[in-house]
Amino acid sequence: MEKIIYPHKEDWSKLQERTFETYEALEKAVRPILRRVQREGDKALRSFVFKYxxxxxxxxxxxxxxxxxxxxxxxxxxxxxxxxxKYNIATFHLTQTKAVKKIETTEGVFSWQKNVPIAKVGLYVPSTGDAPLYSHILMMGILANIAGCKEIILCSAANHEGRIHPIILYTAHLLNIKKVYRVGGVQAIAAMAYGTETIPKVDKIFGPSNEYVSTAKQLVSKNDVAIDMPVGPSELCYVADQSTNPVYAAADILAHAEQSSHNQLVVLTNAEEVADKIQAEVDKQLNELPLKKEVAKEVFKNAKIIVFKSNVESIAFANEYAPENLVLAIDNAEAVGDRITNASSIHLGHLTPPAVGYYAAGPNHILPSNGFARSYSGLSVDSFVKKINFQQVTPLGLQNVGSTVATMSEAEELLGRKNSIIKRLELLD
Amino acid sequence: MEKIIYPHKEDWSKLQERTFETYEALEKAVRPILRRVQREGDKALRSFVFKYxxxxxxxxxxxxxxxxxxxxxxxxxxxxxxxxxKYNIATFHLTQTKAVKKIETTEGVFSWQKNVPIAKVGLYVPSTGDAPLYSHILMMGILANIAGCKEIILCSAANHEGRIHPIILYTAHLLNIKKVYRVGGVQAIAAMAYGTETIPKVDKIFGPSNEYVSTAKQLVSKNDVAIDMPVGPSELCYVADQSTNPVYAAADILAHAEQSSHNQLVVLTNAEEVADKIQAEVDKQLNELPLKKEVAKEVFKNAKIIVFKSNVESIAFANEYAPENLVLAIDNAEAVGDRITNASSIHLGHLTPPAVGYYAAGPNHILPSNGFARSYSGLSVDSFVKKINFQQVTPLGLQNVGSTVATMSEAEELLGRKNSIIKRLELLD
Structure with a gap:
């Protein structure tokens, strides 16, 4: 980790930059795969699965x-x-759905909103080597079930023997996902976006992914299918001070670093001695523990540990950085957490390692990254429904609201709309 | 309108196609404008505003x-x-916000969700000739105010004299929007996405638009800023039967057709005589009324009036078409409306012209089109907030949930996560 001491405010935005491949290069690699699957269906899928x-x-x-x-x-x-x-995730997400009940905004003018499940959803489950990342299925499948989606399909790459890990299959089966396909990568996204002879076209694609799959999702989302959000490499922003236990901090940092070589990591603290203690403990645990060391070292190449003059500055920096995961490993974490305006998920205090939030606290772990915490939310039940607006007007309602609508449409120079009111009012009289 | 009688089921998808420019051509036109504004800021803006x-x-x-x-x-x-x-729109949308209160999913494991306003939002207001489309400002600005967005900026093209229509300015002022800029089109989207010397970069861009502006929004949304939704040309799907008053139907159809030459229109009915009556009344009103006739005629070139064997078939077709606006101008509209699974906004019965929903019923009129009603919702207060997940674990909570997390992380071959639990449990004991 690069140690940076008291950076000038004008250098903050540079320090907040994420490091990864540019978009154009990725699109160039991804487009031909999408096109071929769209044109040739299963045949193209087979060929790409063999190639990759x-x-x-x-x-x-x-x-x-x-x-x-x-x-x-x-x-x-x-x-x-x-x-x-599953119980904790369901408990948390069951509180999320809300429709707008029928209300009468003007006497005789009724309106309401209905939550309708998205009919066909596609879940993408990435594979890292042979590790079965089944927890993603919980985070997507439980929500799709709560929403009531009719058709839930799942795509995940098979290993060299054509096998998907049994834990993936078990979790899918547990969540009543009946259509599971042995295909991963960009070609899986193409299959779900366009449909092939065997894989149905879906209305919305969900799931975390590497840069190629993310690019594929963004490309197909233009015209053909909706996607959950722009998910990039995972991010951890760790706020530490003298109250932080360096042993816990190092463990959390290493847990993040070994997960993927693309992961982004920034540690913020209010004192150089805290930074040094954490760094020393990271080095120690990295040698002692059975971790994916090469992956972690790759992450540390771009990671930063930044010393500010106060926690207040650390928090200001974190709000600008807008991390996916923010740990406030400090004493008054809940109060400080209330001042966070940009983060996808916040882990409060000394005994809340991100791993708890990741697997079992209840909230979702499929979250916006790459600065999109400024504007996007994590997955929720709402991600699996669309809300249909309804309006219904009675004769009295039309008399009450008619002149408002007529006046407003006239001001927009859309006399046809005014006329649609007048024609009715004429016949009502 | 082209009349189609009893189409075969296998021809439905062809009839459901929208007609407009392909994406590649649009991107080619839009990209250079985005790039130049990104590089040259206000100077490029000035030059494009002069050009277009x-x-x-x-x-x-x-x-x-x-x-x-x-x-x-x-x-x-x-x-x-x-x-x-304003009162009706606020009343409807005020019922929409909901956070997840603090819950205890496992004893000692607390989680909740907080709605935080998106800090900087950019509202785009298109101009059609000199008509001030101020109602869009109500549909965006009222929600931004309810959400509590700190900075709301608005961009709209000026006319040849450099003037924005006073109704636009009045509505912006009414909604406490303090930053209004005289720039429209693709260059306005670029300015809000990248920021220029005078126009601030925002976190999310909202607003209906033509194909060029839509394409610009989709392109900048890849990496730089969020957007509300893929908004395309407006759509009306009109379901009529013997109970429909052809005078009302014609008025609604003409109101839609005169609004923009790109608008999509499909009329569905269960009897040829109903289709013919509506067509005759459309022709009559088109000649009698002060409408934008050339615009409407352009829309009718691609419009279809389709005769099915029953209302049930009409409804099945409408669900597949997934229109932006659906009118059920039939007797039992509310009951039929309950069977709609794909539509953005539904106008029920004989006395609910879309114009009422458009201006004053309460629900939003900025809605997904181009089939995205299958997977997207219209604008809501949630479009202006992001939801931050919180989790907090007590010593008891860590003891309760620790083994679950350790077991789950081990199965994903991420031992660092398991270790972040163990290190804490060791010190707790």
């Missing part, structure tokens, strides 16, 4: 038996843990 | 005096109408 995943897939879709059978390969301990997480 | 709007603008921003003074040029009748609309 080095496996020949004959049958993309798993059978109901394969999904059900996966349960035999998952330990009872993990099943129990998944159940706890 | 034929006016030389020295000072983009209006003064507080200019905004306040506009009130003198708006009639009391219109002010009163705007007030009624």
């Amino acid at each position: 995943d080095r496996v020949r897939i004959k049958r993309f879709q798993l059978t109901p038996e394969e999904l059900a059978e996966a349960s035999n390969h998952v330990s009872d301990e993990l099943k129990e843990a998944i159940n706890v997480a | 709007d034929r006016v030389r603008i020295k000072r983009f921003q209006l003064t507080p005096e200019e905004l306040a003074e506009a009130s003198n040029h708006v009639s009391d009748e219109l002010k009163e109408a705007i007030n009624v609309a």
